[in-house]
Amino acid sequence: MKVDILCFGAHPDDVELGCSGTIFKHISIGKKVAIVDLTLGELGSRGNVETRKAEAKKATEIMNVSYRENLGLPDGFLHYDKDYLLQIVTAIRKYQPEIILCNAPQDRHPDHGKAAQLVVESVFLSGLVNIKTTFEGKQQLNWRVKNTFHYIQDYYLKPDLVVDITGFEEQKMTAILAYTSQFYSGNDEKTKSVTTPISSPEFLTFLKARMSEMGRIIHVPFGEGFIAARQPGVNDLTSLV
């Protein structure tokens, strides 16, 4: 089940919103990607667990990621917990990624920063041979990832690096709009849905503006910004865009 990139999200639409352009781009060059959602988003004001599961499945098919699973941790109540850490370590060792992408270190939704901390600490623990985990009855090997990057979510945070996602911006919006219960589709009056900070048409405009804003930093039309858990290294300076 080895993949190149493993993406974690606190809620089932976080990965699509934060880094699906990067996912589309890497899959287009033959890389394998998996997603692990920490919670089912059961506290969401719109939709319910079943609709969000169906929406996540649809988005997964659109992105063509190799694997997606949900750890079923409690939405709204993520905290530093040994059992949560070990569940995340198990997922990291199962997918053996080179790179991990995870939530923003601080954000409007408090789960995002907590999820980010849990993943970063699990990445460290995953490398330790004396942390014992099992998968399907077998003891797992320790696994060290090359680096962990936080995608940027609601709050503007200054990125350490930007991925050029030009050409994948429309596919990103298609993956996001698979979550029909969460975002604007023009049906709110008919469905009597509660208005949330992400359900307005302006939120979709904001998402496109954020892609443009990040792209502008590296002089391309569209980008996604990331914060590095530790300084990234490159083999060759001339391969930078």
Ligand SMILES: [Zn+2]
């Ligand atoms: Zn979220």
